[in-house]
Amino acid sequence: MRSVVPGSEARVGTQLAAPLCLVIAGVVLLAAGCWSEPDVAPIEGPVPQAGQIHASWVWTSVFDKTVDEEVFGVAARRWLGPATDGQLWAAPGAEVTSHPGLARRLVGEDARALGHLRSLYLHAVCRLGQTPQSFGTQIPEGFLVAAAACEALGEGEGMARATAYHEAAAGSTSDDLARLQPRAGVSKPGPGGGSQADVAALLVPKIREIELHGQKLAYPLLLPQHFDQALDLLQSQLTGPAPGEPEGSMTDTIAAQVGTSRWLAPGASAPPGLLPTAESLFAAAPKGQGRMAHLEKEVESAIQRWRAGLVQLPVDGSGGLDAAGRALLERWFRRALYRDLGLLALDGGEAELALVNLEEAAEARGRVRPSAGLDPLLLIGLARARYESNELNRAVELLDDIGRVPGWEVAGHVARTVARVAVVGSAAEAKVSR
Amino acid sequence: MIQLCRRILVPVALAVALVVALQLATSGAGEAIAQEPRVLVVLEEDEPQSTYPFLARTMSEQRLAELLFDRFFTTTAGGDLTSRLYEDGWSARPPNLNFAVREGLKFSNGSKVTFSDVSFTLNDVYRRSDVGHDVGPWYSRVFGDAQQITPMHGSVRFLVSMPDDGAERYLQTTVLLSREGLTAEGGANRPMLEETKRKPVGTGPFYAAETIESFDKVTLARNPHRPAQVRSGEPVGGIQLLYDQDAARQKELMEGGRADIWVSPPPAVLPPFRNQSDRYGIRTYDLMQWWYLALNHDHPHLSNAKVREALDAAIPRSQLVEKFGGDSARPTSGPFLPGSAWEAADLGPTEENKERVAELMQSAGYSKEAGRWLKNGEGFTLRLGVQADIADDFADVLYGFQDAWESVGFRVRVQSIRPSDWRDKVERGQASSAWDVVLGRWNLDREEGALDLFMKRSGEGRQVNLFGYDNEEVTKIVNDFYNETSGPVREALMQRLHRLLHNDRPYLFLWTLRVQSIYRRDRVTGFRPGPFYYFTQVDRLAWRNSGGE
Numbered sequence: 007m008r009s010v011v012p013g014s015e016a017r018v019g020t021q022l023a024a025p026l027c028l029v030i031a032g033v034v035l036l037a038a039g040c041w042s043e044p045d046v047a048p049i050e051g052p053v054p055q056a057g058q059i060h061a062s063w064v065w066t067s068v069f070d071k072t073v074d075e076e077v078f079g080v081a082a083r084r085w086l087g088p089a090t091d092g093q094l095w096a097a098p099g100a101e102v103t104s105h106p107g108l109a110r111r112l113v114g115e116d117a118r119a120l121g122h123l124r125s126l127y128l129h130a131v132c133r134l135g136q137t138p139q140s141f142g143t144q145i146p147e148g149f150l151v152a153a154a155a156c157e158a159l160g161e162g163e164g165m166a167r168a169t170a171y172h173e174a175a176a177g178s179t180s181d182d183l184a185r186l187q188p189r190a191g192v193s194k195p196g197p198g199g200g201s202q203a204d205v206a207a208l209l210v211p212k213i214r215e216i217e218l219h220g221q222k223l224a225y226p227l228l229l230p231q232h233f234d235q236a237l238d239l240l241q242s243q244l245t246g247p248a249p250g251e252p253e254g255s256m257t258d259t260i261a262a263q264v265g266t267s268r269w270l271a272p273g274a275s276a277p278p279g280l281l282p283t284a285e286s287l288f289a290a291a292p293k294g295q296g297r298m299a300h301l302e303k304e305v306e307s308a309i310q311r312w313r314a315g316l317v318q319l320p321v322d323g324s325g326g327l328d329a330a331g332r333a334l335l336e337r338w339f340r341r342a343l344y345r346d347l348g349l350l351a352l353d354g355g356e357a358e359l360a361l362v363n364l365e366e367a368a369e370a371r372g373r374v375r376p377s378a379g380l381d382p383l384l385l386i387g388l389a390r391a392r393y394e395s396n397e398l399n400r401a402v403e404l405l406d407d408i409g410r411v412p413g414w415e416v417a418g419h420v421a422r423t424v425a426r427v428a429v430v431g432s433a434a435e436a437k438v439s440r
Numbered sequence: 441m442i443q444l445c446r447r448i449l450v451p452v453a454l455a456v457a458l459v460v461a462l463q464l465a466t467s468g469a470g471e472a473i474a475q476e477p478r479v480l481v482v483l484e485e486d487e488p489q490s491t492y493p494f495l496a497r498t499m500s501e502q503r504l505a506e507l508l509f510d511r512f513f514t515t516t517a518g519g520d521l522t523s524r525l526y527e528d529g530w531s532a533r534p535p536n537l538n539f540a541v542r543e544g545l546k547f548s549n550g551s552k553v554t555f556s557d558v559s560f561t562l563n564d565v566y567r568r569s570d571v572g573h574d575v576g577p578w579y580s581r582v583f584g585d586a587q588q589i590t591p592m593h594g595s596v597r598f599l600v601s602m603p604d605d606g607a608e609r610y611l612q613t614t615v616l617l618s619r620e621g622l623t624a625e626g627g628a629n630r631p632m633l634e635e636t637k638r639k640p641v642g643t644g645p646f647y648a649a650e651t652i653e654s655f656d657k658v659t660l661a662r663n664p665h666r667p668a669q670v671r672s673g674e675p676v677g678g679i680q681l682l683y684d685q686d687a688a689r690q691k692e693l694m695e696g697g698r699a700d701i702w703v704s705p706p707p708a709v710l711p712p713f714r715n716q717s718d719r720y721g722i723r724t725y726d727l728m729q730w731w732y733l734a735l736n737h738d739h740p741h742l743s744n745a746k747v748r749e750a751l752d753a754a755i756p757r758s759q760l761v762e763k764f765g766g767d768s769a770r771p772t773s774g775p776f777l778p779g780s781a782w783e784a785a786d787l788g789p790t791e792e793n794k795e796r797v798a799e800l801m802q803s804a805g806y807s808k809e810a811g812r813w814l815k816n817g818e819g820f821t822l823r824l825g826v827q828a829d830i831a832d833d834f835a836d837v838l839y840g841f842q843d844a845w846e847s848v849g850f851r852v853r854v855q856s857i858r859p860s861d862w863r864d865k866v867e868r869g870q871a872s873s874a875w876d877v878v879l880g881r882w883n884l885d886r887e888e889g890a891l892d893l894f895m896k897r898s899g900e901g902r903q904v905n906l907f908g909y910d911n912e913e914v915t916k917i918v919n920d921f922y923n924e925t926s927g928p929v930r931e932a933l934m935q936r937l938h939r940l941l942h943n944d945r946p947y948l949f950l951w952t953l954r955v956q957s958i959y960r961r962d963r964v965t966g967f968r969p970g971p972f973y974y975f976t977q978v979d980r981l982a983w984r985n986s987g988g989e
Binding site: 298309372375429434439 | 612717767887926
């Protein structure tokens with residue numbers, strides 16, 4: 007194997023005397039040996055001081071002894087990681103904490119996650135309904151579902167096309183959407199004896215099975231109402247009297263803010279730009295071309311300044327932090343900022359921006375799947391961002407993994423739909439390379 | 441010591457450098473250096489042999505071509521089709537697809553693009569079977585003549601049933617070529633692919649400003665006739681692609697700051713880069729990559745289905761995928777990847793089972809003596825050929841196979857297959873003269889790409905059916921698939937194919953590998969590899985300190 011070092015044939019002025027060149031080369035090489043590339047680029051902007059770091063949830067969640075252990079445990083499993091004890095993901099809407107603020111936040115995030123799943127599924131099935139090949143004549147009701155999905159998305163043309171394909175495929179047989187409707191709302195006893203919404207039970211599709219060429223195929227058929235009823239059930243858990251703003255206890259603050267880019271407790275403040283929130287960065291980024299690069303630079307700059315702040319802390323004693331602690335707190339800061347930014351981008355319809363940010367939040371691993379610190383909202387948001395960025399196979403892989411978690415099985419059904427979008431083929435030329 | 445170095449030697453070096461800079465500033469050479477654009481250094485894989493995408497056999501050739509040429513149509517991030525080459529509003533009037541070249545579009549040599557270049561591309565290059573590529577049969581089956589109607593406008597005729605919607609998908613892998621750039625003066629009726637491959641002319645984001653003398657290092661300059669999509673600051677003005685280096689050397693270059701992007705690092709090297717998140721970023725390269733062991737079914741022992749199954753059952757897949765680290769690899773059961781609608785989902789990857797190996801070999805009439813399987817008193821040695829890059833970068837995986845097979849009584853001799861041998865022997869149907877088993881990997885843009893791998897060879901030219909696998913049932917399924925339009929029927933056919941190939945074992949299907957690229961986050965912004973077509977968004981790449989995208 008050959009090795010090539012870039013720049014090995016650098017040109018030099020021909021008029022320089024050879025001895026001088028040799029001396030220069032020697033000195034420069036010696037200096038370069040001592041002074042390799044600096045590890046950290048120069049820091050731009052203000053660095054948070056110890057007091058500001060100590061006031062952030064990133065610090066208090068671990069070091070403030072008044073924070074309730076149970077709340078921290080739930081938060082660690084859900085947003086922070088690494089934590090391995092206990093169930094990693096609870097079913098949507100399940101009661102996992104007695105802290106009302108945290109419970110409310112969990113339900114709210116589950117609802118947002120299901121909302122993303124709904125959106126992803128509706129887009130995928132509506133897309134399938136735009137081509138007569140997708141369901142063929144074998145699954146005519148697939149077009150009905152597609153039409154309903156398009157309608158829910160406000161895609162009038164798509165709905166009309168899917169309806170027409172349904173009529174062509176169904177012929178004289180009549181399909182009835184009512185047969186596909188989800189069953190009525192249900193509840194089951196919660197761990198505290200109260201009634202707990204059984205959201206997952208509302209998200210069970212009708213499975214249409216057929217056998218062709220000796221193969222059994224299954225088509226999960228979900229209507230928008232499946233998701234809507236589940237979301238209504240989750241919303242009903244949020245409609246009770248709100249616990250209000252955190253009353254000032256550190257536990258309340260942690261419950262409300264841990265894992266987000268709202269770094270400081272209500273009432274605390276820092277100079278503008280010192281500890282930026284995702285919202286502030288997102289709003290300040292220029293629209294159009296250059297937006298992604300601008301945000302990339304600003305986020306990394308914020309992380310760099312946070313890291314510099316951590317480095318300034320003493321390595322031991324009260325208020326100090328050793329290397330492992332610095333690495334952990336930097337990781338949480340990084341994940342929270344990227345996660346919030348990615349979710350904002352997703353809500354704003356900027357799928358590609360969402361994708362790169364959510365991948366960063368999930369730590370850009372080879373295979374991202376439910377685990378400690380990688381919560382349902384982050385991963386379902388990521389699956390949607392992958393889908394909307396046309397990375398369909400990667401969306402399917404993630405959805406399949408999510409669908410294996412009890413209570414989130416619906417993600418597996420959505421995965422089957424997206425997998426079919428990926429192979430609605432044209433027999434166009436396909437590339438295969440070594 | 442380091443402090444001493446910095447305090448004494450660095451100022452001395454800087455002073456000397458200042459003197460040199462002053463010297464150079466007064467000379468012509470100094471001006472030349474100052475004008476050179478900052479070059480982005482990319483660590484690539486195998487050395488390319490060509491710059492034309494229809495000749496590409498490897499992903500590194502494919503990626504090089506992306507930098508030089510534009511495809512007729514591309515898929516946007518949202519899944520819609522778009523074109524850099526043609527005005528919006530192309531229209532289908534079966535059997536014709538009509539479109540007009542964008543006003544002002546130019547090739548890298550400054551010549552204006554007209555529809556004549558489009559018709560030349562299809563009629564005189566892609567549809568021909570006598571110019572050195574193997575795409576001619578497909579193009580001549582699908583397309584009739586491309587006809588120029590006005591200088592900028594024309595049509596492409598379909599010979600097959602034209603899809604109601606999305607006919608342009610058939611032109612997603614086709615790139616625009618220059619009639620002038622590929623035709624000799626005097627109009628010789630043969631595109632000069634070989635003669636021009638070192639200085640090709642395209643409309644892509646970069647071009648070869650100087651003839652590419654050596655393909656182990658390719659330097660390209662930004663196409664001056666194509667605006668960069670950079671809001672402000674400094675777009676990447678040049679790219680240098682370094683090929684054919686082993687992973688250890690590539691790691692050294694990346695860590696030493698002498699490279700900016702590493703396209704396909706072995707997953708096991710990623711953790712230290714991931715841990716330096718201030719300097720390196722990692723982006724996933726969405727690629728359907730799967731690894732295989734291709735078996736020669738004409739081999740006297742491998743022709744026995746029980747021997748093939750025994751070899752399969754001897755592979756410790758779950759152990760071997762661990763060697764890639766970080767959950768990067770997943771075992772597979774057939775040509776379609778886990779999660780695909782075409783995978784027979786009830787079928788799992790073959791489990792390692794040594795008892796089963798013994799049972800199968802004995803039932804096939806073999807006996808074990810001195811730890812080796814014999815038939816009629818004679819043993820055999822399998823000649824395992826391995827793609828050179830795999831042998832270099834994944835030696836532990838390779839030895840894993842060898843150990844696993846040797847430990848259950850199969851003798852194996854390993855040989856690396858150089859790229860030139862791959863081209864001249866494997867792709868020419870001569871693999872069986874040197875190897876009985878081939879360890880390799882395929883990269884596909886879509887599931888459909890896998891079908892070619894199992895279809896009976898036809899004619900000369902490049903073949904991807906490595907050992908000429910020929911199974912009537914497979915051929916029938918694939919033909920039925922192409923004659924079928926119903927999604928459910930196609931799905932059933934493909935699942936049947938998946939199952940059949942799993943059981944018949946033209947390949948032992950191993951795993952799919954998730955590819956992730958490393959890039960210098962502190963140096964560049966706007967880097968995101970596209971699915972399969974890596975450099976789709978290279979126009980947005982900019983130097984980070986410039987503030988642009």
